[in-house]
Amino acid sequence: MKRDTAESKERILEAAEAVFAETGFDGARVDEIAKRAGVNKALIYYYFDSKDAILDALFEELIKKGRQVQNRTLADFPDVRQDDIFRQVFDGFVDFALQNRRLIKVALAESMKADPKHAILLKMGEQIIDTEIENIKQAYESRGGVFPYERRDLLVTEFFTGVLPIFNFAAFYDEWMAYYSMSEAELKAYFFDAFKSTHLASHLSRYK
Amino acid sequence: MKRDTAESKERILEAAEAVFAETGFDGARVDEIAKRAGVNKALIYYYFDSKDAILDALFEELIKKGRQVQNRTLADFPDVRQDDIFRQVFDGFVDFALQNRRLIKVALAESMKADPKHAILLKMGEQIIDTEIENIKQAYESRGGVFPYERRDLLVTEFFTGVLPIFNFAAFYDEWMAYYSMSEAELKAYFFDAFKSTHLASHLSRYK
Amino acid sequence: MKRDTAESKERILEAAEAVFAETGFDGARVDEIAKRAGVNKALIYYYFDSKDAILDALFEELIKKGRQVQNRTLADFPDVRQDDIFRQVFDGFVDFALQNRRLIKVALAESMKADPKHAILLKMGEQIIDTEIENIKQAYESRGGVFPYERRDLLVTEFFTGVLPIFNFAAFYDEWMAYYSMSEAELKAYFFDAFKSTHLASHLSRYK
Amino acid sequence: MKRDTAESKERILEAAEAVFAETGFDGARVDEIAKRAGVNKALIYYYFDSKDAILDALFEELIKKGRQVQNRTLADFPDVRQDDIFRQVFDGFVDFALQNRRLIKVALAESMKADPKHAILLKMGEQIIDTEIENIKQAYESRGGVFPYERRDLLVTEFFTGVLPIFNFAAFYDEWMAYYSMSEAELKAYFFDAFKSTHLASHLSRYK
DNA sequence: CATGAATGAGTCTTCATTCAT
DNA sequence: GATGAATGAAGACTCATTCAT
Incomplete structure (x- = not known):
């Protein structure tokens, strides 16, 4: 059959x-x-092989997709000096997160478990942020400047105020719309404003 | 025994x-x-009565504690015009979140499930933010002004860039320290800076 | 209930x-x-803990019972010089084997598997024979003589022509009676004769 | 492939x-x-047709081979009066058993099961022993004598002290060598001695 | 002949929950 | 309050067997 x-x-x-x-x-x-x-x-x-193996396969795919999105984004927006560049980059991430929000939910939940083998989100976050850092650093250096930030500082900042809010936004997207009877457009608009006035503002003030 | x-x-x-x-x-x-x-x-x-009932009891306690913390905070800092007030308020929330990070983990994970009966985080967030809004609104009105923001806008903003980052910070606190061999002090310091330059900045620019 | x-x-x-x-x-x-x-x-x-653990428990009990039977037998028949002693000893073993024939079946079958963790029969056989050897050796030495046989030789001899025939007799006891419509008495009588004229004869000729 | x-x-x-x-x-x-x-x-x-059918095919082959070995043996050693004839006959059986020890293991294990359809070993044993009896009987009669033993007695004797020890020897051959780090030569030598001094001795004393 | 994919019926094991004391 | 024993209803995983090509 x-x-x-x-x-x-x-x-x-x-x-x-x-x-x-x-x-x-x-x-x-x-x-x-x-x-x-x-x-x-x-x-x-x-x-x-097992229920676990299904999740592993899904996570692997997610990580691959994440890398692709990031690489494509970096290729599209090589110059980060323009004010609106960050916005576009983050738009890209938000779209990626929304498209993969089902898996992101699972990744969030699993990553909070005690057993470190579940720490997929920390791994993904590290990969995303390190790549981002590397990119910004090169932008600095290509202009003859010196990248003035520590990796550990940026990891915390980007993870908790950049990556996680976007992932959480994606994770709670459907529940939020259901709970508040809010339309996709409305929710997205509010979130973009919120993100712009927080994380993006911080970025623009930091990396001049 | x-x-x-x-x-x-x-x-x-x-x-x-x-x-x-x-x-x-x-x-x-x-x-x-x-x-x-x-x-x-x-x-x-x-x-x-059941395994569920244990969680319900824990969540109820958590919500109660949350309310207490918020009430105490509002009592301690009735005037939100000072620049450093928000910082103190958020410090209070971060402490609360860290102390209850085990339950916050569970609340996060459960709230992402499809069945709306699990939506505890949305409920908690709504309560926290509505109370906060009410407080700010009164501050405006006591000065003869008019509170110029929509509730739905603020709910999104506060939830995704205020409440959730703090809850996530608490939820990933232990895993983060283990993953990056980072000390509590270091992690807290970085996070406070990050939160200040994002959410707090937004607050200060908004509510004058 | x-x-x-x-x-x-x-x-x-x-x-x-x-x-x-x-x-x-x-x-x-x-x-x-x-x-x-x-x-x-x-x-x-x-x-x-598992199906395996049930078998382990049964085997443990079997081994304990085996040891008891052997100790009791050795206590009852300390002097092996008498001609009929061996017969009595072996009668004891046959009774033990018949009473535990259900487990002996399983032990036989499991012991033939490739994975050495199943080798219960080899372990039991070794224990039984070593104890027997030790006993006979002491009899020799108490008479001022020297026990003239090698352990490895005796292990093979006793295992394949002593222990195993008795265990097999027990294992095939019911199937044999069903297959040949033979009574317990008839089967036992024939087997005792057979065993006497083979293994017992060998014993008597060897250990004078 | x-x-x-x-x-x-x-x-x-x-x-x-x-x-x-x-x-x-x-x-x-x-x-x-x-x-x-x-x-x-x-x-x-x-x-x-099924997993069972594979085993059936293997067993059929085994039985055929067994018959061939026996027929060849009887042809080679028609006169059983010589002392060393039995030894040669049993050598033949031991070789056969060792060569087919993998199937003999299975036959032993399956034959101990309750369902009589598994009783292959009883069938094989019966065939082997009946043929042997028939042969010895003819030897007696060709000399004008009368075969003085009952079939049921011989079946028990030959099965439990002849056939089974040899089959068990084959079945435990590999496990024994592994367990005691014994060489093939050593094991075989000890077993032949043991078998000679037990079953063979009985044979020689019985059939004069 | 040969194979990758598919399946029905198990098979061991787990787990929340209950009961008798 | 507290416990050892007991259970119904799953749950993950297996396996002999079949099918379409």
Whole structure:
């Protein structure tokens, strides 16, 4: 009873992402994933070693996508001196976060667990911020200046006031709209203003 | 295995909070809670109707504490015109968040689930922000002015760039220190600077 | 719905022994054990960590019983010079083997598996034979003689022509009676004759 | 992954024999057999109806080989009066047993199960011993004598002190060498001595 | 002949919850 | 209050077997 061949694996990943996001990883049932994917439960174990392995596969994909988005963004906006550059860069991240908000939810929840093997968000954050730092540093140096900030300072600043707010925005996007009966447009507009007047302002004042 | 009697309930709550924080609510085992509390598993069901009820009790306490902190803060700093008032107010919130970071972790994770009955963080955020808004509004009006902001705008702004960063800071506090071998003092210092230059700056520019 | 208290564990072990013997360990179903023991399946896991652990417990008991039988036998028949002593000793072993034939079946089957952790029969055999050797050696020495046999030789001889035939006799006891419609008495009589004219004869000719 | 075509079936049987011996029939996985045979799992079901059918095929082959060995032996040693004839006959059986020790393991384990359909060893034993009896009887009669033993007596004697020790020797051959770090030569030498001084001695004393 | 994909029916194990004392 | 024992209802994972190509 084969389907559009080899697409089953994709359907499983898609279904798993949805179920994980809705119930959390531990709350997710493999049965439910199978049902949503429209496949036999055993087929899931044909493609993946375990429930954990499904999440690993999803996270790997997420990290890859994140890297791609960042690389593309850096290529598109090589000069960070213009005032509106940051805004565009962050727009890119917000779109990425929204598109992947289901997995970001799971990543947030899992990363708060005690076992450090779950620390995916810290790893992703580190990668994103280090790349960003490297880029800004090069901009400084290409102008003959010296990058005047410490990595550890920037990691904290960028993670807690840059990366996390965007990820949280994505993670609570749907719940927020449901809770406040707010439209996507309204929510996005408010958030962009908020982010601009906080994180972006800080960026512009810092990196001149 | 009897202790100072009746303190068992407290021990159960304490143990549950720890276990929930380490493994997430769904990942937590009642057996483990009993073991850590040093009580028989059945005793947990003598005091609580269900595993859910334990979390409910913890959340209720958290909300109560949150309200107290906010009330105390508002009482201590009735006049928000001074530049450093906000800083003190947020210091209060950060301390509160850190002290309750185990439950905040759980609240964050649970609030991202699809079922709206888990939306505790949205409720808490709404309460905190509405109270804050009310306070600022009164300050305006006591000076004969008119509060010029919309509630929905402020809810978004305060939630995603005020409440959530602080809660996330608390939630990732331990993991961050472990991941980056960073001391509490260093992490706190960086975070306060970051928060000051983002959220606080925005506040000061907005509410004159 | 408690029963005659704490007897459940015993019933589980008893049922497991029966099921393991009938179907082999891998063929045994925990459900079937629970059904036969008249207990809830989960109770099995209350007392034992796993299906494996049940077998371990049974084997441990078997080894303990084996040691007891051997010690008692050696106490009863300290002087091995009499012709009929060996017969009595072996009678003791045959009774022990028959009484524990269900577990001996499992031990035989498991001991043939590749993974050395299953080698229970080799361990039991070694223990039995070493004790026996030690006993015979002391008899020699108490008479001022020297025990003239090598351990490795005796291990092979005793294991393959002493221990194993008796264990096999026990293991195939029921199947044999069913297959040949033979009575217990007839089977035992033939086997005792056979054993006497083989292993016992060898013993008597060897240890003078 | 095609090989010299049609040899696949042979490879499957070979792999199955190995896996059955290592893990027992119930512990064996068809996947593992396929992997070891280097064929697709479905191909196994092209050649065999079921996992059971593979074992049946192997057992059938074993029984055929057993018959051949016995017939050849009887042809080679028609006159059983010579003292060393039995020794040669048993040597033949030991070689046969060692060469087929993997299947003998499985036969032993399966034959101890409750369901009589597994009683292959009893069937094999009966065939071997009846043939042997028939042969000895003819020797008696050709000399004008009368064969003075009962079939049921001989069945028990030969099975438990003849056939089974040899089969067990084969079944535990590898495990024994591993357990005691004993060489093949040493083990064989000890066993032959042991067998000679027990079963063979009995034979020689009985059939004059 | 051969294979990758698919599946129904288990199979062990877990877990929140309850009960008798 | 407190506990050891007990249980129903899942839960993750397995496995022999089949199917389409």
